[in-house]
Amino acid sequence: MARTLVESEITTPKARSKLTARPEPYWRGIDPDVHLGYRRGARGGRWVARWRGADGGYSYETLATADDAIRADGSGTLSYAQAVTRIRELVAARRADEAAAAAGPVLTIARAVEDYIAEREARGTDRKRDARSRLTKHVLGAPLAEVPLHRLVEKDLTRWRTALSEGLAHGSVRRTVNDLKAALNGAARAHRDRLPAHIAIVVKNGLATPQAVAPVAREAQVLGDEEVRAIIRTAREIDAEDDWGGDLVRLVVVLAATGARFSQIARMTVGDVIDGRLLVPTSRKGRGVKQRARVAVRVGRDVLDELAPVVTGRSSAAPLLERWRWRQTGVATWVKDRRGPWTSAAELTRPWGLIREKAELPAGTVAYALRHSSIVRGLRAGLPVRLVAALHDTSSAMIEAHYSAFVVDALDDLAAAAVVPLVAPPAGVVPITRGRKRKKTT
Numbered sequence: 001m002a003r004t005l006v007e008s009e010i011t012t013p014k015a016r017s018k019l020t021a022r023p024e025p026y027w028r029g030i031d032p033d034v035h036l037g038y039r040r041g042a043r044g045g046r047w048v049a050r051w052r053g054a055d056g057g058y059s060y061e062t063l064a065t066a067d068d069a070i071r072a073d074g075s076g077t078l079s080y081a082q083a084v085t086r087i088r089e090l091v092a093a094r095r096a097d098e099a100a101a102a103a104g105p106v107l108t109i110a111r112a113v114e115d116y117i118a119e120r121e122a123r124g125t126d127r128k129r130d131a132r133s134r135l136t137k138h139v140l141g142a143p144l145a146e147v148p149l150h151r152l153v154e155k156d157l158t159r160w161r162t163a164l165s166e167g168l169a170h171g172s173v174r175r176t177v178n179d180l181k182a183a184l185n186g187a188a189r190a191h192r193d194r195l196p197a198h199i200a201i202v203v204k205n206g207l208a209t210p211q212a213v214a215p216v217a218r219e220a221q222v223l224g225d226e227e228v229r230a231i232i233r234t235a236r237e238i239d240a241e242d243d244w245g246g247d248l249v250r251l252v253v254v255l256a257a258t259g260a261r262f263s264q265i266a267r268m269t270v271g272d273v274i275d276g277r278l279l280v281p282t283s284r285k286g287r288g289v290k291q292r293a294r295v296a297v298r299v300g301r302d303v304l305d306e307l308a309p310v311v312t313g314r315s316s317a318a319p320l321l322e323r324w325r326w327r328q329t330g331v332a333t334w335v336k337d338r339r340g341p342w343t344s345a346a347e348l349t350r351p352w353g354l355i356r357e358k359a360e361l362p363a364g365t366v367a368y369a370l371r372h373s374s375i376v377r378g379l380r381a382g383l384p385v386r387l388v389a390a391l392h393d394t395s396s397a398m399i400e401a402h403y404s405a406f407v408v409d410a411l412d413d414l415a416a417a418a419v420v421p422l423v424a425p426p427a428g429v430v431p432i433t434r435g436r437k438r439k440k441t442t
Contacts, residue, residue: 010038011080013068016045025050036080036087044068047083051091054098061094063087093151100150100194107191109152109184110145116183130344134176135183138164149187149195157206171368174209181207221369222376222406227361228256231370234359238351247323248351250306251342254278254321255367257303259374259392260295262345262367271316273307282393295393323347375399379406 008026009015016038019026025037025048037048047063063086064078072079078086100106117132139145144160165173184203188195223231235252238244254265260280272279272294279294310320319341327337342348345367352367371392378388379399385407389396400407 008038010036013066016040016066016068019045030084030087031091034087034091036083038066047078047086049087049090051087051094053095054102059094061090063090096150096196097148100148104194107149107187107194108145109147109149109180110140112149112187113139113145113180113183115190116179116186119186130175130346131179134172135179138168138176139180149184149191149199152184152199152202152206154202154206157203161207171366177207177209221365221372223361223365223369223373225377227359228370228373230359231355231361232256234355235351238354238358242351244351245324246309247321250310251321251323251348252355252370253303253306255370256374257299258297259371259378260297261371261393262342262348264393265321266319266342268320269316270311270314270318270320272320273304273311276301276304278303280393295391297391375403376406379403 007028008019010019010026010028019038019040021040021042023039025039027035027037027050030036033052035050037050039046039048045066045068047066049061049063050058053059063083064076066083067077067079070077072082074082105111113135117135120131139160142160142163144156147156161173161177164176168176181203185200188199188203232249232252236249239246239248242248251265254260254268255262258265258278258280261283264281264283267281268278272281277296277298279296281294307320310322322339322341324336325338325340326334328334348367355361356363356365375388375392378391379385383391385396385399389399392399
């Protein structure tokens with residue numbers, strides 16, 4: 001028969017000073033089967049935790065020094081109230097560990113990431129190798145990988161994200177964070193019976209983008225129409241020099257004309273060129289089923305003429321944009337082997353570097369600048385924000401957040417165009433008209 005716990009007065013330093021030093025702690029009940037102990041020594045005492053485990057036996061663990069002679073700091077020295085908070089956190093963590101171990105192999109962030117990579121590769125998602133490379137380098141190779149999911153806290157994720165941002169481009173940080181977020185959310189759904197209910201909130205808050213570094217469309221990445229034409233001319237020259245057979249310039253033309261992402265352009269088929277429009281597949285971002293499978297983008301005759309060689313006489317289901325795959329036949333000899341669709345934005349890295357250098361673009365200008373430029377071109381033309389967002393497969397909120405300066409300028413221009421003279425000039429006063437000369441009187 002279990003003994004009745006004898007409660008001891010250990011809540012204040014004064015009360016604890018009256019206790020006799022002894023090896024056995026003085027106990028006080030905190031929660032059912034959870035007791036906070038105070039072990040009195042010759043020069044002060046320590047807080048001790050005791051709780052009953054699933055096997056019916058007690059576990060013990062020393063918490064910290066009691067604030068008998070030193071002011072409590074919430075870390076190494078605790079007051080009674082702080083010790084109560086600490087023991088509850090400790091017991092909850094230890095019991096969660098026991099439950100996780102009893103349910104099978106402990107689920108860690110590494111396990112969640114590995115399952116996510118396997119699922120992506122099985123699904124055949126575009127850029128799957130890029131995701132594997134990013135996650136292997138920045139997550140599986142970091143201390144975060146060993147953190148059990150049931151013990152994951154926001155601080156673990158924010159600490160990892162802060163370290164990731166040091167020396168890594170913002171776009172790379174965003175893609176890596178999004179991949180990790182998808183992996184953790186997927187694990188939370190797949191193992192909801194083994195993980196805490198609040199894990200989704202931990203992931204959301206821990207990986208939230210700091211407001212101060214929210215991405216915006218940089219002025220240097222927004223190109224004028226003449227700069228875009230220069231890029232296409234340069235792409236045509238490099239296409240000819242490096243024997244691309246028109247594949248490179250066609251890709252650049254479609255990126256510039258639609259403002260779409262590379263991953264969308266790569267999935268276009270011959271049948272997507274119809275009636276002066278390009279039907280651009282919607283992105284695979286997000287989890288839901290999108291209402292539209294394609295976005296119809298109006299393009300000019302010049303773009304259609306550029307695509308004519310790869311449209312005429314081909315099956316409507318064939319990939320619209322392809323490129324040659326080369327095979328090495330000698331130490332420094334390569335020959336064209338077969339044609340296939342573009343698969344990864346990394347394939348554009350080298351030729352884009354040549355284009356940027358030869359077209360004398362600002363250092364750091366990326367191919368994504370064609371998307372920025374297309375969006376800004378629509379805003380400056382006075383198109384409604386909703387229409388610009390729809391044509392570029394994004395939301396009005398994203399346009400307003402990242403292109404706010406251009407939205408304001410476009411609205412200001414529209415407002416200025418709506419201004420009309422309202423005050424009639426006084427009698428006998430001839431208004432000055434710009435651009436016209438007054439007749440001389442004789």
